[in-house]
Structure formats: structure tokens, C-alpha cells
Amino acid sequence: MNIKKTIVLFLIFCAPILGFAQEKSIDSLKNELGKHTENDTLRAALLIKLAENMTYSSPNEAFRYIEEAITISSKEKWIEGKAMSYRQKGNLFYVLADNLKALDMYQKALVLSQMTSNKQLESGLLGNLGNIHADLKEYDQALNNYRAYLATAQTLGSRADEIKALSNIAIIYNDTGKFDEGVSFLEKALALAKLEGNDLFIAAITNNLALAYKNSGQQEKALRFYKEAVDLAQGIDNKYIEASALNSIGKINVLLKKFSVAEKNANKALSLSKEIGAIEWESDSWQVLSQVYEHYGKNAEALKAYKEHVQLKDSVLSEEKKSELTRKEMQFQMERQEAMALEEIKRQQFVKNGYLVGAIFLALISIIAYVLYKRRRDAMEERKVAEFNAKVAETELKALRSQMNPHFIFNSLNAISDFISRNDMEQADDYLVKFAKLTRSILENSEKKWITLEEDLELMELYMQIETLRLVNKLTYRIAVSESIDPDNTLIPPLMLQPFIENSIWHGIAPKNSNGKIDIIIQKKGNMLLCVVEDNGIGRPKTSPNGIKKNPLGLKITANRIEIINKIKNTDGSIKLLDKKEGVRVEVLIPLEIKF
């Protein structure tokens, strides 16, 4: 009981110095706030100050201001302001005896304060946390907080904080029955308080020291210190300490059987307690008085005093119970949090394992999918290659067929027969030998994919010579290779132009009534080779009066060959058929291939 009192005593002297001094400025602060509407750090500081001043007078109203301060500080990223706001919010909860919420706020504030360079703030928060833990009888925690508080106070050179830390440590020791340590810390605190010349501290510490002696059974020494505490308290007009000390003196005197002294002190304490509304102290006074009356045999008065004592004590105890309840609640909360944390760890482990299994599964699926995909793609690729090769082979065959056009073969044989029947043996023989040579060359060259331009043009010439022999009207031809081209070093797919020359002769010039002319022009066009076959024949429209092209096969085969070349060489070869005023012009564009 008594120890609790000392704690209460300290709690009150932890913060009130500001409170009372600036109580009056609440209105002026509100005024100032009304003028400063901008949501900046200045307003946040004002809000904190206002809430601070309202701690004891109207804590419930103060929450509104401190919440705003938190919002502004967060928005402005003013960490120190946020820390101070949280601390003040903690103070408000503390005053309203909500230790759990206060603890939460102080811890938040502590974390934030450690991010700033405000050591004073951090130090104060450690003190606040210590107080809460002490209240909740978590002595080890409280001691740790106070020790840290002491250390920071010492580094900062803040004597007031050092005194508070020392005193609070002493209280813990007293609470846990280590009176010698308690006394030693209190003496240190007292020495510092005297050095500082802080009378309030001196009075309070003296009172606590007296209590420590009393608890350790040194009644005489305790009495002496209590008397000193009374004097000191009177000197600073602190009725709270005075009443506490007077009660204690009364109690000791009861034990020492000095009942009149005890009565005198108790009465004095009672009136002081009533004056300041300290119910606990009042209860103590009534206890001493009831014992005194009992001794005097004033039973009725003793009973009345005892009733007063019990009544008041009950109300104090309910406060205690509330504190106890808070402690239990907090323990429960903490246990629940621990359990939840454990559960969370388990859950996370499970999730982690789940992810791992999932990832492995996914990887396996991916690999299988890729293998399947690759197989399918390879098969498709193979099929495409096979299809392409088949097309190449087919086109080659068709190209050969078109060059060895049965029409051409039988026409030639017919021509030979005609020469023989006209008894023109020499012409027949000449024609036949040329025909054989051409056939041989076509057979040999159609095996090759590329031959030199020179070889190809020789073939074309041979072909045109044969056709010249066969035609009734005269056919002249001209082969013009541009100077920038070396026919011996330029490659061309064999007999590429043959179908067009054939077309020109058979459908352009043969049906014509006058002499025909074929121009073969080979030119360079960028990195392409332009091959032109031009005739002065009757032209296309007249060649196909019924709308059916006479020789689409040759054209289609050549187009296919160019398409294959385009695919292999990644080029843009083409065939263009142009109708001239007289005759047709065919432009074949193929990639310029150089042998060396």
C-alpha cells in the first residue's frame, strides 16, 4: 500500500510542473491555434502544447487536438513532432488510467524518437515506460526502462532526469524487498537533488527514504526522516507530501504507543487530505485515528473512524483492482499476441513450404510443357523443311519439264522431218545436232542450282538459234550484258529466262507477219540482278483472245523458283510482265549472286 503511494507521488511530480505553470495559457493557445489555420509543423507544435496543458484539466478533450497533431506531423513527415504527439497521447491515456493504450503510444513514440536526434525525448519516454511497467508490477521491465533512462540522463547531463531515474529505481527495489539497494539509490538521488536545489525533489525523496527505513524496520530513523519530509513539504507548501508524511508519523507513533502524538498527526493529515481530495491519504488518516480511539476506549468514534477508513480504502482498492485488471488484461493481450505470432510463424512456414512446393511443381510443369512444346515445334519445323524440300524438288522437276517442253521436242522433230522431206539434208543435220546439244545441256544444267551467267546465256543463244532455224519469218536477237557484270563470275539459276523467251517466240513473234526481234538485257540493280526479255511480237491481249493465258505453266514455275530463292536467300525477287505498245517486256529480278 505504502509503496503504491510513493509511486503515485512520483507520477504526479513527473509532469505537473508545466501543467500548473501554463494552465492559464490554454485559452491563449486556443486563440493562437484559431489564427494559425495552416496545416504545418507550427500548428502541430501548438496542438501538442495545448494537449499537454490540458493533460490534467481535461484529458478527454485533449485527444481531439493530439489526433490532429499526429495527422499533420505524418503528412509533413515531421518525425519528432509525431513522436511528441504519440508521447502526449500516451500521457493522456496514462492519466485516464488506460495503461495498455498508454504503453502502446509510448512504445510508438520511442521508436520514432530514436529516429531523431532528440535524446531528451527518448530519455523521457524511457521514464514513462518504466512508470507503466512499475504500475503493472512488471519490475524487471520497469527496472530495464529506468536503467536506460538513467544512462541517457547521465549522458545528456540532465540532473532532474537522473534524480527521477534514481528515485524510480529505488522504488522498484523497495517494492521487491531490496531495501538496502533502495536506500542507497535514494541517498544518491537525494544528494543530487540537494546539489540541484530542487526542494520538491528533496521533499519527495526524503519522504520515500523514510518509507524505506520504515519498511526495513528502522522505526526511529524513519520517524526522523518523516519529520524532515513534513518540514520540507511545508516549506514548499506541498500538502500532498505533507499529508503522506504526517500519516506515516501517526502510524509509527501508534506502533510506539504514543497515541496522542499519533492522533495529532493523523488529524493534521486528515484535514490536509480533505483539502486536496487525496482519498487514499484520508483513508490512512482514519485508520490511525480509529486505532487511537480504540486505545482511548472511545468505541463509537473508533467504529466511525474505522468505517470511514474502510469505505475510503474500498474506493482506493477499486482503483487498485482496476490496475490489477489492466495488468491481467495486458498479460492476456501479450500472451495472445505471442500465440498469434507463433501461429503466424507457423502459418508463414506453411505458406513458405507451400510456395516452395508450388514453385517446384510449377518448374516441373514448365519443363514438361517446354519439352512437349519443343518436340511439337521441332516436328513442325521438320515438317516445314520437308514440305519446303518437296516443293523445291517438285519445282525443279517442273522446271525441267517446262524446259524440255514436249511441245518444243515434237516441234523440233517435226522441223527435222520437214527439212528431210524438202531434201534439205544439211539443214536437217545442222538442226538436229543443235537440238541434241541443247537437250544435253538442259539435262546437265538442270541438275545444278546455279550456273554462271555466261553458260546460261550460251544456252539461251543455242535455244534461239534452233528456233530461228524453225521459224518461217526471220528472228533476230540481241544479248546485252551491262559492263558492271562479269558473266563468268555471276551466278543465275539455270534456264530462268527460257520460258519467257519461248513465250516471246511462240506467242509473240511466230504469229506475226513480219520479222521479230528479241532483246535480252542483263543489268545490275542494287544488289539484285535484273534480267529483261523484250520482244516486238503481237503482245499479250492478242495472244489470249479468249481470256485464257497460253502459257501460264512456265510463268508459274519461274515464280515458284524465285519464291524458293527468296526464302533461302531472304531476298525480294520478282517477276513483272509489262505490255508494250508492240510486244511484251518481262522483268525478272533475282538476287545478284557472285561466284567469288
Place this chain on the structure above:
Amino acid sequence: MLKAILIDDEQHCINRLEGLLRKNAPDIEIVARCKTIEGAKSEISLQSPDILFLDVQLGRDTGFDLLSQINYTDIEVIFTTSYDKYALKAIKFSALDFLLKPIDRSDLSHAIQKLKRYRNLRDTSKKIEVLLSNIKENNTSSERIAIPTLEGYTMVDTRDIIRFQSDANYSHIHLKSNNKITASKTIKYFEEILAHRNFFRVHKSHLVNLSYVETYVKGKGGYITLNDGTKIEVAVRRKEELIKKLISKT
């Protein structure tokens, strides 16, 4: 007058050639016409002809079989064939002359002129030797080629040739023995004959025996070094195919 024997298993071929010779080469006397090897053999020993017009395919036998069974010194040979790729290749290797059927008048005159001009060189027997050794069954140990030079023909084993270097209408042939032959043929002629014999035209001016390639050094086209220490430039357009060949070789 030159004595000639026409050997062909088909009568119309003999007739045609005879007609052409009568018209275009009056100084050639046809002393015999044979359709089989046996007939030809006896006619040859009987007549000692100067020229044989010899068909490659003679029923089941070949003209080559006939040559291997007779004394061919002092006999000139002109092969006649219609279409026989492999035989032609062998004939080309030996540098013997040949005519394709149906025979072209001008081709025939040309062949006869050539024959008359080189007859006194008396190197035909050497060419026939080359031919017969090359066509010998399972002959993988040697492959000889008759190289036309300004002086006549030089017979060389293709495996002894390191490389050909083009010099306009001539080709310089570098041999393993460090000797050099100058041939009166273009590099293209040799390229065509030797294309399937592990020779590769790496450059417009160079035809090399791939067996002698020591290293290939990468570059735009790169270059190769040969056993004899020469460095040969590789044409950009030949690079890819060369690498393919070198890889397939190893």
C-alpha cells in the same frame, strides 16, 4: 592418209560417222568398221590403224576394255558417246579426246585437226595408261590426271597436287615435291574435273587440295595455310562452303 577403224555397236552411228568423215576429212581412210571387241581386236592387229573412233559402251563391254586388251602404242583414240557421265569424267582425266553423239560436224573437224597437230608428240599411250589405271576396279590408291602443258602432257597423281593458281588462260600447279607445272588450261577446267576429288576453289585464282589444308584463320573471308607454308586468301562467298567441307572432312 590416216587409217581409221570405227568401233560402235550400233550400225546407224557407224553410218553417220562414216558419212561425216567422207565429207569433211577426205584424208582419213576407213579401213574397218567393228561392232564388237573381238572383231575390233583382230582388225586392229591386222590393219595397225592410226586412229580408233571408239564407242564407250559396246554392248556389255566398254571401249576401255578393248584398250586394255590391245597394244595401243602409236594409236590415236577418239571416244564417241551419247551420254555417259562417269565415262566422260574418266576420259577428261586422261585428256583423251571425245565426241558427243549425234556428232557435230565442226566438233569432228576440230578433233581431227587437233589429232593431226599433236600426233607426233606420241603421248597418247601415256594418256591411255592414265585412263586404264583410273578405271581399274577398286583403285583407291592412286588417281592420275593428264595435265596438258605447252610441251605436251604431264601425268600427275592428284594426291601430289597441293594447289592450282590461275594465270589468265594458264594454271600453275604446285606439287608436293615442290615442283611447279604450268598447264595450258584455265583453272575452271581443273575445277570441273576435280570438283568431286577433294579439291575446292577457295578463290577466283586458287583451287586447293583440301588434304593439304593445315589451318583456317577466320576473317572477312579468312585465309588458309597449306602444308607447304603458303597462305591462301579465301573469297567471302566461298567461306561458308569451305568451312562445311573442312568440317565434313574431319
